[in-house]
Amino acid sequence: MFFKKLVAAALLTGAGLAQAFAPQAGTWIVTSEMDGKPGRGFGIDVQNSTMVMQMYAYESSGQSTFYLAVGEVIDNKVTASLNKYNGGRYFGSGARSGTDAGSAGNVSIRFTSGTTGFIKFPNEGEIAISRFNFGYGAVAESLRGFWTLNSIGSEGLQSDLVELSRNLGATANGNGLMANAGETFGCEHQVRGSLAGNVLCAKINGSGQLLRTYVLIYSVNEGEGYSQASATSTQQSLQVRRITTPKGVGTGLFYKDAEQGSGPSALRQQIEHISRFGMTQ
Known part of the structure; x- marks a missing residue:
């Protein structure tokens, strides 16, 4: 396999595979949920070793919502609190600040390359994710x-x-x-x-x-x-x-x-x- 060869190259050259890539900034998706219909997804940006993830998802009532997670990437893995906010500025409103509405729990991600990985949301098992390539x-x-x-x-x-x-x-x-x-x-x-x-x-x-x-x-x-x-x-x-x-x-x-x-x-x-x-x- 391709990535096994990468591991072998990293070992032979003395360079750790953990330093071989960084997650690409952009829109990511749950790979199995990509069906061309509205769903959930998230934006990921990693700068230095800090990851910021903004996620759009839904409540059990069907209402759309968003979350924000910030965490440290160590050995291509990160675990962070998935925080929710409400009461912020809407289109046409004056100045308003959102307030913290609590955490849905922790989200854990392990990246397997710059464009692939696995994610575990609260109350869910681990599932594959990938950088969304639409262009x-x-x-x-x-x-x-x-x-x-x-x-x-x-x-x-x-x-x-x-x-x-x-x-x-x-x-x-x-x-x-x-x-x-x-x-x-x-x-x-x-x-x-x-x-x-x-x-x-x-x-x-x-x-x-x-x-x-x-x-x-x-x-x-x-x-x-x-x-x-x-x-x-x-x-x-x-x-x-x-x-x-x-x-x-x-x-x-x-x-x-x-x-x-x-x-x-x-x-x-x-x-x-x-x-x-x-x-x-």
């Missing part, structure tokens, strides 16, 4: 734009900044290889094979030789996974960040991809070989 489907065009990929391990820090701009079509196990202008770096959602559900990226030189492989899971603008230079090299813990959207909206960073490669066939061959047979010497 990017698992399709080739979702990979278009500028990306940074930074991995750390026994090889030290390895970094790449790349603009994925060319759709080279699907490989054997993917649904559309998005590459840079020089066709020396490409990424693709894997929909079949042992890497199904992951994004597989490959970096090659101008002669078509494989330089580095990346396997990752991403949500919205951030991702995590591992990179590897060869079949015998240690996997490096990988952090990925989207710099621009597919429409070019981003931070204003500019990257000129001038290197010309050996054409799309070499990049396609590397992606297909890795997805079928894994890393080879």
